[in-house]
Amino acid sequence: MCPFHIHKNKKIIASYVAAVLCMASVGVFAATEHWNDASLTPQVMTRTSISDQTDWQQWKDNWDKVKTDYEQVSMAPGADATRMNFGWYSKERADKAEVRISTDKNMSHAKTFKGISKEGTVISGVTYYTNKVEIKDLKPETTYWYQVKVNGKWQASQPIKTGNPNDFTFMYVGDPQIGASAGQTPSEGAAAQDGEIAARNDSYNWNKTLNTALTQHPEINFLVSPGDQINEPAGDQKADKIQLQEYQYAGYLSAAALRSLPEATSIGNHDSLTSGYQNHFNVPNPFTEEANPTKAGHGYYYTYGNALFIVINANNYNAADHQTLIEKAINAHPDTKWRIVVMHQDIYGSGLDHSDSDGILLRTQLTPIYDANKIDVVLQGHDHTYARTYQLSSDGKNHADFDTFKVKGQSGQAHNLLSAALKNKDFKNNYVSQNLCYTIADMQQGVLRNPKGVFYMSSNSATGSKFYNLIPQQQDYIAARSQTWRPTYSVxxxxxxTFTINTYDVATGSPIDESYSIVKN
Incomplete structure (x- = not known):
């Protein structure tokens, strides 16, 4: 492997460029042999008991039912803390999709909210409809019960507790990517897993992660995912690929915790090529003005208390779209103290596969946009490694925007989008040097008070369906990084x-890094 390190000292740019070109010459990287084998759960997880093996057997026995339960409900934060959004499939199309809510489990004095029902997709020859409803007027720190009407019948009531907008907590997870363990060989079998068995394995681990996290941190109010909920892109629209994709969505949504945990998801590159994502998830304030959207839908924004969350569709490489969305969200909520961007591709990460190829394609464009709009935090995925940066700022200079790649969405979901262009020496030299577009604004650790710059975070896999190696030598913008080959989550x-983030090992509940806090007063 070629050593690699980023420096801003122009005297050593030449050696930096040579290092990156050496790295690029290695070729396309891939997932490692490390993954989280569900059949080994009692052996690899420390907080387990004999019941884990029973749970795994029950999960396998139930899988045929789980994988075809396409009509599971997803719940998302609404436009603000007083609202919540619901989305689900149904075999029957209703005149109006319906959700009702009450403070009583028996649903007395329930209030009914109506939304839309329209044709969604065809799975195994059956047409499924997508349904979306927004509920309003929720009060803080209150337990509600809700029911969703599916195929003309009210489903069992489920509880949901609202948080305190002035002091709230969310769970941040990286790339669940249900089905990504395809090709790995489980301990209980001699053959490599196919896509369906991989979906079964990864869905089980997704359930375990959510259940464990909520047991360890019951204060969590909602979930934030930077994308790649599933693995099968199904871009060719073949029936068997669509079916596998829906197995994976069913496995992802099967987690019992999601019945009471709203999830703010993003579009990952594996989600981006079909309408499956936007059919399943009902996001608030969708940015339908996006000039170069993907088939999966759009970016969006929402507030929770004094925080503005802006979720961009980074599979769209036209940064002008993202700038417009950010400015629109801020104009709608100019006085929120915290501005948080969530995106899939990591423009400042440390993984071997993406952090210096397709991951940084938008770096030269987004860095100054984030600075100009006083973004505080950027939460990223894609790299399947853990990394957090120092406080970073744009260097204030003009840089290339790589106009060639401003295409309609990502050109396929493959990770080696730049591989053809990077074979050209002149392009590689320019690409590498132009991405020296940042300065380190603050290197303090622990608790930072009114710091300059933007904090970037990349999350590791929350399921262990796929892991990548770290880049051989840590970049200078990275304050801390790790690859433990174990699922993690952040709180x-x-x-x-105050904004405070801590990251934990799922199995042990132990922190994998020191706490990082930003104080603004």
């Missing part, structure tokens, strides 16, 4: 003046 707490 973010936001109060009136």
């Amino acid at each position: 973010v707490r936001i109060t009136g003046d």
Whole structure:
């Protein structure tokens, strides 16, 4: 492997460029042999008991039912903390999709909200309809019960507790990517897993991660995912690929915790090539003005208390779209103290596969946009490694925008989008040097008070369906990184003046890094 390190000292740019070109010459990287084998759960997880093996057997016995349960409900944060969004499939199309809510489990005095029902997709020859409803007027720190009407019948009531907008916590996970363990060989079998068995394995681990995290941190109010909920892109629209994709969505949504946990998801590159994502998830304030959307849908924004969350569709490489969305969200909510961007591709990560190829394609364009709009935090995925940066700022200079790649969405979901162009020496030299577009604004650790710059975070896999290696030598913008080959999740707490993030090993509940806090007063 070629050593690699980023420096801003122009005297050593030549050696930096040579290092990156050496790295690029290695070729396309891939997932490692490390993954989280569900059949080994009792052996690899420390907080387990004999019941884990029973749970795994029950999961396998139930899988045929789980994988075809396409009509499971997804729940998302609404436009603000007083609202919540619901989405689900149904075999029957209703005149109006319906959800009702009450403070009583028996649904007395329930209030009914109506939305839309329209044709969604065809699975195994059956047409499924997509249904979306927004509920309003929720009060903080209150337990509600809701029911969703599916195929003309009210489903069992489910509880949901609203948080305190002035002091709330969310769970941040990386790339669940249900089905990505395809090709790995489980301990209980001699053959490599096919796509369906991989979906079964990864869905089980997704359930375990959510259940464990909520047991360890019951204060969590909602979930944030930077994308790649599933693995099968199904871009060719072949029936068997669409069916496998829907197996994976069914496995992802099967997690019992999601019945009471709203999820703010993003479009990952594996989600981006079909309408499956936007059929399943009902996001608030969708940015339908996006000039170069993907088939999966659009970016969006929402507020929770004093925080503005802006979720961009980074599979669209036209940064002008993202700038417009960010400015629109801020104009709608100019006085929120915290501005948080969520995106899939990591423009500042440390994984071997993406952090210096397709991951940084938008770096030269987005870095100054984030600075100009006073973004505080950017939460990223894609790299299947853990990394957090120092506080970073744009260097204030003009840089190439790689106009050639401003195409309609990502050109296929493959990770080696730049591989053809990077074979050209002149392009590689320019690409590498132009991405020296940042400065390190603050290197302090622990608790930072009114720091300059933007904090970037990349999350590892929350399921262990796929892991990547770290880049051989740590970049200078990275404050901390790790690859433990174990699923992790982060817990973010936001109060009136403090943003704090901690990241934990799923199995042990132990922190994998020190706490990082930003105080604004």
